[in-house]
Amino acid sequence: MTASPANNMDVKRRNRVNTLRCILKSDRVSQMELTQRLALSWPTILQNVKELTELGLVREDGMYASTGGRKARAYAPVRDARVAVGVDLTRDRVVVVLTDLSGNLLHQATGALRFSMENIYFQYLGGLLRRFVDANGAEDRLLGIGLALPGVVDEERGILRDSRDLELRNVPLSRFTQQFPWPCRCLSSAHAAGLAEFCAMKTQEDMVSLSLGDTVGGAILRDGGLHRGDHLRAGEFGHMTLVPGGRRCRCGKDGCLDAYCSAKVLADHAGGSLSAFFEELRSGDAxxxxxxxxxxxYLAVAVNNLRLSFDCGVVIGGAVGAYLEEFGELLRALLAERNPYERDTAYLRYGRRPQEAAAVGAAMVQVEAFLQGV
Structure with a gap:
């Protein structure tokens, strides 16, 4: 059976996208290396590279040293040919980032800003983004805005279904984006943070993330993409019951993981400062x-449950995750004791984007949409 023209176009587009992804993961690569990594023919790679170069997404980067035959031409990605802005909006602050096509952080701005549903709040937010884009000369390369919101985001219906952090239910997403003069896509903060960690690790393996910030959230990476679940709540690990009848959670239930493992649990023991808590821990405070x-x-119970439930890697990010490289040895020991099948804790990784993860992940949603359409 002969493939239809439409199918041929889909295959060509997919091959071109995969070629670009491969080049973006490399600082410098030859056509031969591309053919080997992608299992595509030499003419296909040659055509893809030519088209991507014409689009300004790839450039020639000299020649490789000869190994006896003709020297191989080298190619490099133009990662900043397009950029995206990510915004992480919380109850008390706003984080804005500018990323390139590989998710590299180019610029960042963080400021205290108390959330409000008043028009003046959204006007200020819109002005902040316009100034940020202008100051960084990003207007002509900007793909759009990714907005991370704390709660259950239903982009298909265009609503923020439920945000305990902002105390909102069924609010149109257009309310948040009305002052943005660029295309905008929204997703939950927890999913965005997980996406950023997955991208930083450059893995296609299944993985779950646990984000330990002022609230506890998570995300599930399955088959190379985010798994959102039937009701867009996949990864709401913060509201798994950890201790039946335990501490009261902000959601109104008792014993949630959030009530035991949020960053706030530690910060409240050091005048509200997480960094102060770890400074005192570092100094040997009993x-x-x-x-x-x-x-x-408590964290070991949660991580062990995730490992046994999903049987894949677990990455801990968020504000607390940033300290685990230094203070996480005991966690690994507790995990080795608790797991009945394995003592090796190599499956546990620590996040690489402690503060700006949700904003970077939100920006990557715009990047991904662009890559899919190349």
Whole structure:
């Protein structure tokens, strides 16, 4: 059976997109390396590289040294040919980032801004973004805005279904984006943070993320993409019951993981400052050491449950995740004791984007939409 012209076009587009993805993962690559990595023919790679070069997304980068035959031409990505802005909006602050096509952080701005549904708040937010884009000379390369919101985001219906953090239900997403003069896509903060961590690790393996910020959230990477679930709540690990009848959670239920493992749990023991808590822990404070041990015991239960439920890698990010490289040895020991099948904790990784993860992940949604259409 002969393939239809439409199918041929889809195959060509997919091959071109995969070629660009491969080049974006490399600082410098030859056509031969591309043919080997992608299992595509030499003429196909040659045509794809030519088209991507004409689009300004790839450039020639000299020649490789000869190995006896004709020298191979080298190609490099033009990662900043297009850029995207990501915004992480929370109850008390706004984080704005500018990323390139590989998700590299080019510029960042963070400021305290108390959330409000008043028009003046959205006007200020719109002005902040316009000034940020202008200051960084991004207007002519900008793909659009990615907006991360705390809660359940239903982009198909265009609503923020439920945000306990902002105390909102069924609010049109257009309310948040009305002051943005560029295309905007919205997703939940937890999913955005997970996406950023997945992209930073450059993996296509299934993985779950657990984000330990002022609230606890998570995301599930399955088959190379985010798994959102039947009701867009996949990864709401913060509201798994950890201790039946335990501490009251902000959601109104008792014993949620959020009530035991949010960054706020630690910060509240150091005048509201997470960094101060770890400074005191670093100095050997006995009280902080006991608090940290109790925190890790609860965290180990949660991580072990994720490992046994999904049987894949687990990455811990968020504000607390940034400290685990230094203070996480006990966590690994607790995990080795708790898991009945394995003592090796190599499946556990620590996040690489502690503060700006949700904003970067939101920007990557715009990047991904662009790559799919190349």
């Amino acid at each position: 009280e902080k050491r006991e608090i940290w041990r109790e925190y890790l015991e």
